[in-house]
Amino acid sequence: MSSFKLIVNKEKKTISADPDTPLLWVLRDILGLTGTKYACGKGLCGSCTVIVNGKSVRSCTLSVADAAQSEVITIEGLSEKGDHPIQKAWMEADVPQCGYCQPGFIMSAFDLLSKNPNPTEEEVNNVLSGNICRCGTYSRIRKAMQIAVKVGNQ
Amino acid sequence: MKNTLGRRNFIKLTASASGALVVGLHFQSCAPKKEPVENFSFVPLIEIDTEGWVTLIAKNPEIGQGVKTALPMILAEELGADWDKVKVVQGDYNKAYEEQWAGGSYAVILNWDLMRTAGAKVRYALIGAASQKMNVPTSELITRKGSVVHKKTEKSIPFGDLVAAASQIALPEEVEFKPMDTYEIVGKPCPQVDLDNIVNGSVQYTIDLKLPDMVYATVLKNPVHKGKVQSFDDSQTRKISGVIDVIPLDNSNYGGRLIGPNSPNFVNGVAVLANSTWAAFKGTEKLEVVWDNSESKKENTQDIFSHYHNQLNTTSVERQDGNIDQARRRAVSQVEHVYELPFLAHVTMEPMNCIVDFSSEMCEVWAPTQNPEALEQGLIKLFGLQPEQIKIHLPRMGGGFGRRYYVDYAMDAAVLSKKMGRPVKLIWTREEDIKHDWYRPASVQRLSAWLDQDGKVIGWRQVLSNASRVTSLGREGNPAGTEIDEYDFPAGFVPNLQFEYGHVLSDVPLGQWRAVGPTATAFAAHSFLNELAIHNKKDHIDFFLEFLGPPRMVPVVGDFKYDTGRLRAVIEKVRENSNWNSPLPEGQGRGFAAHRQAGSFVAEVVTVEVNADNQLKIVRVDAVVDCGIVVNPSGAEAQVEGAILEGLCAALYGEITIEDGATVQSNFHDYRWMRLGEIPEIHVEFIKNDLPPRGLGEPPLPPAAAALANAIYAASGVRIRRLPIGNQLLDI
Numbered sequence: 001m002s003s004f005k006l007i008v009n010k011e012k013k014t015i016s017a018d019p020d021t022p023l024l025w026v027l028r029d030i031l032g033l034t035g036t037k038y039a040c041g042k043g044l045c046g047s048c049t050v051i052v053n054g055k056s057v058r059s060c061t062l063s064v065a066d067a068a069q070s071e072v073i074t075i076e077g078l079s080e081k082g083d084h085p086i087q088k089a090w091m092e093a094d095v096p097q098c099g100y101c102q103p104g105f106i107m108s109a110f111d112l113l114s115k116n117p118n119p120t121e122e123e124v125n126n127v128l129s130g131n132i133c134r135c136g137t138y139s140r141i142r143k144a145m146q147i148a149v150k151v152g153n154q
Numbered sequence: 155m156k157n158t159l160g161r162r163n164f165i166k167l168t169a170s171a172s173g174a175l176v177v178g179l180h181f182q183s184c185a186p187k188k189e190p191v192e193n194f195s196f197v198p199l200i201e202i203d204t205e206g207w208v209t210l211i212a213k214n215p216e217i218g219q220g221v222k223t224a225l226p227m228i229l230a231e232e233l234g235a236d237w238d239k240v241k242v243v244q245g246d247y248n249k250a251y252e253e254q255w256a257g258g259s260y261a262v263i264l265n266w267d268l269m270r271t272a273g274a275k276v277r278y279a280l281i282g283a284a285s286q287k288m289n290v291p292t293s294e295l296i297t298r299k300g301s302v303v304h305k306k307t308e309k310s311i312p313f314g315d316l317v318a319a320a321s322q323i324a325l326p327e328e329v330e331f332k333p334m335d336t337y338e339i340v341g342k343p344c345p346q347v348d349l350d351n352i353v354n355g356s357v358q359y360t361i362d363l364k365l366p367d368m369v370y371a372t373v374l375k376n377p378v379h380k381g382k383v384q385s386f387d388d389s390q391t392r393k394i395s396g397v398i399d400v401i402p403l404d405n406s407n408y409g410g411r412l413i414g415p416n417s418p419n420f421v422n423g424v425a426v427l428a429n430s431t432w433a434a435f436k437g438t439e440k441l442e443v444v445w446d447n448s449e450s451k452k453e454n455t456q457d458i459f460s461h462y463h464n465q466l467n468t469t470s471v472e473r474q475d476g477n478i479d480q481a482r483r484r485a486v487s488q489v490e491h492v493y494e495l496p497f498l499a500h501v502t503m504e505p506m507n508c509i510v511d512f513s514s515e516m517c518e519v520w521a522p523t524q525n526p527e528a529l530e531q532g533l534i535k536l537f538g539l540q541p542e543q544i545k546i547h548l549p550r551m552g553g554g555f556g557r558r559y560y561v562d563y564a565m566d567a568a569v570l571s572k573k574m575g576r577p578v579k580l581i582w583t584r585e586e587d588i589k590h591d592w593y594r595p596a597s598v599q600r601l602s603a604w605l606d607q608d609g610k611v612i613g614w615r616q617v618l619s620n621a622s623r624v625t626s627l628g629r630e631g632n633p634a635g636t637e638i639d640e641y642d643f644p645a646g647f648v649p650n651l652q653f654e655y656g657h658v659l660s661d662v663p664l665g666q667w668r669a670v671g672p673t674a675t676a677f678a679a680h681s682f683l684n685e686l687a688i689h690n691k692k693d694h695i696d697f698f699l700e701f702l703g704p705p706r707m708v709p710v711v712g713d714f715k716y717d718t719g720r721l722r723a724v725i726e727k728v729r730e731n732s733n734w735n736s737p738l739p740e741g742q743g744r745g746f747a748a749h750r751q752a753g754s755f756v757a758e759v760v761t762v763e764v765n766a767d768n769q770l771k772i773v774r775v776d777a778v779v780d781c782g783i784v785v786n787p788s789g790a791e792a793q794v795e796g797a798i799l800e801g802l803c804a805a806l807y808g809e810i811t812i813e814d815g816a817t818v819q820s821n822f823h824d825y826r827w828m829r830l831g832e833i834p835e836i837h838v839e840f841i842k843n844d845l846p847p848r849g850l851g852e853p854p855l856p857p858a859a860a861a862l863a864n865a866i867y868a869a870s871g872v873r874i875r876r877l878p879i880g881n882q883l884l885d886i
Contacts, residue, residue, distance in 0.1 A: 001395060017430075017432075018395060018396075018432070018433075020436075021430075021432045022432065025430060025431050025432040028362070028431070029370070029430045029431055029432070030430075032364070033355075034355075034358065034361075034362035035354070035355020035356065036355070037361075037503070037504070037552070038361065038431075038505070038581070039503045039504070039505065039552075039584065040584045040821055040822050041435075041583060041584055041821075042584070042821055042822075042823070044821055044822040044823055045503070045822050047503060074355070075354065075355030076354070076355050076356070078354075079354075081354075082350055082351075082353060082354030082356075087353040087354060090353045091345065091349055091350060091353055094343070094345045094346065094349060094788050094792070095353075096218075096346065096348075096349065096352045096353070097218035097219070097220070097792055097793075097796055098217060098218025098502075098503065098504070098550075098551060098552050098553045098554075099218065099348065099352035099357060099550070099552070100218075100359060100502075100503040100504045100552030100553065101503050101552075102352055102353060103352075103353075103355045106353060124830075125830055125831035126831065128829075128830045128831075129829035129830050129831040129832075130829075131829075131830070132503070132822060132827050132829065133503075133830075134501060134502060134503045134553050134555075134827060135218050135503075135553060135792075135796045136795055136796035136797075136798070136799030136800060136803075136828075136833075137792065137795075137796070138799065138828075138830045138833045139795055139833065139835075139836050140792070140795075141830060142830070
């Protein structure tokens with residue numbers, strides 16, 4: 001066991017874990033931030049997407065040792081009251097079905113729109129195709145992205 | 155419209171200690187007179203507090219199908235509640251709720267009358283109480299947005315001020331339902347109840363829960379189906395920091411592979427228990443297990459399919475109308491083709507997991523299950539518990555699709571918690587989840603049709619061969635029953651028709667996968683009907699409408715008949731919506747299929763493009779659905795889109811293969827799922843009518859693959875008779 005310092009959702013955290021522990025399990029089992037989901041464990045589906053030092057990362061394949069000293073934003077830290085424009089867009093479009101993959105999609109969308117507030121449909125497709133929704137909410141994700149882009153440009 | 159419930163349940167009003175009005179179901183056992191009334195269990199459905207807040211219990215498990223929103227909407231509608239003052243709470247498992255499961259697209263069908271009756275009885279009591287207070291006849295009162303309103307004067311009393319008096323009102327046997335033209339909640343798009351907590355990440359699935367003193371566990375199962383554990387070396391596992399224990403799971407100590415008809419027990423393997431999920435995952439990687447595969451057939455996919463093909467010639471007759479031999483003799487032409495479908499996995503995004511606290515006499519379970527009753531029965535069988543010792547909570551689930559109808563993973567967790575004497579959260583890795591699924595049965599089907607001089611189909615023979623779910627799950631009855639059904643289309647539409655079944659035994663674990671049997675039979679039938687239309691040089695939809703004949707009630711099996719007018723109507727509408735007869739650019743084509751399931755009618759047109767390099771793109775899908783009353787148009791549209799994408803995705807990529815008795819695929823890299831960039835535009839329309847609501851989660855799925863294959867033919871001239879499509883086009 002080693003000790004690691006992280007800034008998670010703007011709070012300083014010192015945690016004790018084996019260095020190879022994926023950030024995902026640190027967030028979920030140690031810090032209780034369960035909005036970040038386990039679904040594949042191999043960086044294939046995007047359900048565990050978080051922002052590390054301003055970049056979207058699959059937290060299931062990033063070890064806590066490699067994440068040490070980083071600034072991490074999870075779905076819980078995206079906004080104070082769950083009212084980030086992307087979250088509001090997701091609500092307006094009533095996107096989720098089972099909902100399990102949605103925090104990952106929202107974090108991927110957040111990463112895209114932070115860098116590119118006006119993405120083309122192709123850019124949206126390219127970035128969000130890293131995430132899997134098993135229920136098939138994709139049409140509504142597209143709609144929510146259009147709403148979020150529009151709100152962002154107002 | 156009046157209703158009395160012909161059930162063992164009856165609805166009762168009571169007042170809670172805090173003065174709230176509580177309305178729920180009392181459960182009468184099958185021999186009601188022998189039991190004192192106080193022994194009956196009571197479960198709440200509606201609670202109205204003195205502030206007027208209405209709490210509605212969502213009784214059925216939520217897997218993403220929207221039932222946690224839809225059933226409370228029906229209650230709220232009939233009650234006349236203000237949806238903005240409604241809180242929805244998921245109910246725990248309780249026999250008194252009845253039909254508390256998710257499957258077969260049945261939740262709304264089975265609860266429509268129950269929800270309306272409960273809501274209407276409470277409305278009756280509230281109106282009765284208001285009538286006394288206002289001194290006006292009940293006939294002049296209605297409920298609207300959380301108040302009882304006097305129609306003539308618009309004077310109103312909020313529900314909260316009526317709860318005390320309402321709890322004293324005697325409920326009648328029969329209640330009047332609200333006229334549907336006065337609906338304010340049902341039929342209007344309603345965002346799902348957990349929406350805000352899903353998007354802020356706070357909604358808790360079972361996998362997210364944590365109990366005091368809880369141990370984390372995972373399992374390494376014998377990858378070979380029907381295999382066992384011979385021996386294992388856990389010395390390296392135990393060296394990993396955080397690992398607490400290693401426990402073998404041997405189902406022969408717990409009643410074997412099946413714990414009851416339709417209820418698989420846990421699969422043999424070795425479990426690692428630890429103080430974190432990661433330590434448990436790492437621990438299983440260090441296990442050295444010698445597997446005992448002496449009872450395995452060591453199958454591989456190629457052999458399985460060759461058995462299926464062979465068995466097409468050794469069949470039992472499952473339905474026989476007229477005489478296909480006479481049709482064959484009379485026919486001027488014959489068309490015959492063979493279709494193949496693969497095994498499919500469910501891959502719910504939330505992998506199999508379960509929390510069990512068996513640290514005392516009580517067994518408390520948090521289970522992502524579509525089938526809590528099977529879970530209860532499993533616990534009773536494995537541990538000899540009494541029902542009173544079992545408590546089952548039903549957190550929201552990250553998908554179901556039929557996988558969570560089986561409770562094998564919950565049995566894992568129960569055995570481990572019992573052994574540890576501590577609460578256990580068991581999480582399967584994605585690899586275990588895919589390798590130990592209960593797959594959609596693969597099948598081979600041979601379809602033959604005989605046509606007269608006018609191209610009319612006078613004989614139809616459909617032969618399906620496979621390993622059956624009935625046999626795999628130890629269900630009672632005919633193995634053909636789950637695979638080729640006497641109700642399957644086109645039964646009832648061809649005078650000489652024969653369905654046959656060839657039964658093969660296999661080790662591959664089989665279960666229900668969204669929309670079940672028709673995912674195979676409807677693919678074959680509607681692909682074949684397209685081939686018949688082409689044989690006749692006719693437009694597919696024209697040919698299909700002729701095949702259906704004029705609108706009428708068609709008897710299918712016994713007294714069961716349905717209205718082909720409703721089927722025709724969805725077809726005619728989808729023809730219009732998809733601009734079926736308009737020209738398409740070079741390389742594009744449209745395909746059609748229609749389907750009836752769970753009482754609903756669906757017609758779909760898929761438009762595809764196959765480019766010069768034979769690359770396939772699905773451009774657009776049009777769907778028209780008649781499911782009767784649409785309770786929640788937002789949730790309903792989502793179900794239709796989801797089912798269509800699931801059908802298309804499985805057709806494109808879905809395939810589980812078997813080698814040496816084990817499943818080859820292990821994660822999303824080799825069990826591919828559709829991504830955002832691949833999906834077509836989808837246009838869904840519902841037929842508006844006042845008929846009772848019918849199923850929606852499944853009916854739109856089966857026609858999607860056939861419509862896709864038919865579109866590929868229209869675009870490229872290539873006929874897909876084997877799924878998945880995979881690289882078949884590129885390999886030409």
